[in-house]
Amino acid sequence: MHFLKATGLVAILALGPLSASAQEAEWTPRRNIEFIVPYSAGGGSDLNARALSEAIRKNRLIPRNMMILNRPGGSGAVGNSYVASRTAEPHTLMTFNSGQMMSMLTNNAQVRLDNITPLGTLALDTLVFVVRADSPYESFADLAEAARAAPQTLTVGGSGRGGEDNLVFALANQPAEGALQYVPFEGGGDALAAVLGGHVTVGIFNPSEISAQIEGGSVKGLGIFSEQRLEGAFAEVPTFVEQGHPDAVFEMFRGYAGPPDLPPEAIAYWNGVLSQVSQSDEWKEDIERNSLIPAYMDAEESAAFWKREEARYLELLTDLGFIQ
The missing domain is CATH 3.40.190.10 (Periplasmic binding protein-like II)
Structure with missing residues (x-):
């Protein structure tokens, strides 16, 4: 995250218009952040959101507070719909993972991947x-x-x-x-x-x-x-693979998204915040403590990766009979 001191800003303006990268770095939150978790308290998404918020707070990465709001219901649809309704609002974020994407597909939800803005991915996870x-x-x-x-x-x-x-x-x-x-x-x-x-x-x-x-x-x-x-x-829990079930393998992504039509400068801002979180000691400790796989991807990389995952899930869910 980059802050422009008043003296530096005057110097830049004296030299001429701001570059595109400098313009993208201009936006900072003007009020507290709504951080939506589309599941109930105590679950993986909730714990992930709290770990991210704590890393941001301890490292003073944003000038406002992160307000975690659980909006469970409809296998993630309630939270997804709320965030999708906050068009162009950069003060609203949510956790976004593989399960939400699959639920969108299997439940033929109104809100799909195209209705939100990918902001980043920080880890891969699994299930037991x-x-x-x-x-x-x-x-x-x-x-x-x-x-x-x-x-x-x-x-x-x-x-x-x-x-x-x-x-x-x-x-x-x-x-x-x-x-x-x-x-x-x-x-x-x-x-x-x-x-x-x-x-x-x-x-x-x-x-x-x-x-x-x-x-x-x-x-x-x-x-x-x-x-x-x-x-x-x-360490003592066997994989399904070693128990003779080689197809029983699944790793999910843990990412973050915003409403549709976010301004580029806000996307750039959250890119910077998430990048710094991924390098923080607090986040690395959480990754190790919760047996996650570190996997940082910025907004552009996440958008491409999530799109590929969507196609893969569509094929897998159709093969398993979830989608007719």
Whole structure:
């Protein structure tokens, strides 16, 4: 982020018009930032938003406060619609991830990728199958065998319908011969409460959502949807690949978006902020603590990457029967 001192500004004006890059650096927030999380508190998107806001605050990267507002509902559609309605408003941001994009596709939502402005991507994430510590199931093979013996009696809780949790459920349900039943929740916090309360058999979570419970011993992991095992709290959780299911792999992006038609100078400003966050000690510690994969992409790179991912998800979701 660049600030122009008054004396420097006078000098630049005396020399002539500002360059395009200098003009793009002019905008700064004039009021507090609405930071929309389209899911309930306690889930992966919520935790990600709070980590980003804390890194911005500690490093004094913006002159205003980040006000986190949870707007759950419709598998992300409520939050997406709100941000899309704030046309050209650079003081409104939201978390945006693979699950929101997939939900847009599977639910034929009015708000699509073209109705928001990509601002950046900071990490890749994955998902893990967990059960309560006192569950009789010690492996995914145990769970799948029990499900096949009593179809639709074992339940799997996840965030939303048609998003990343629902997708990896479908990947895991294939070797279970379709015998598991999916139960959607408004966010990871609600799904976690259901698992711990014994209301569902299994929960699907991002590592950041469940690491404390794994470390504390209240839950155990049956399988993780990454190519390789994660480190730290998840070192003992086997991948689905090593359990004989090579197609059960999924990595999701974690990014940030704004309303449509944002002015270029605002996009440039948030580019600078997110770039500095990616290099901060606070963010690097959060990446390590939550078993994320660092993957910084600016607004232009994110727009291209998200478009490619949209095409990939459309094909995958159609193959799995989510889209007819």
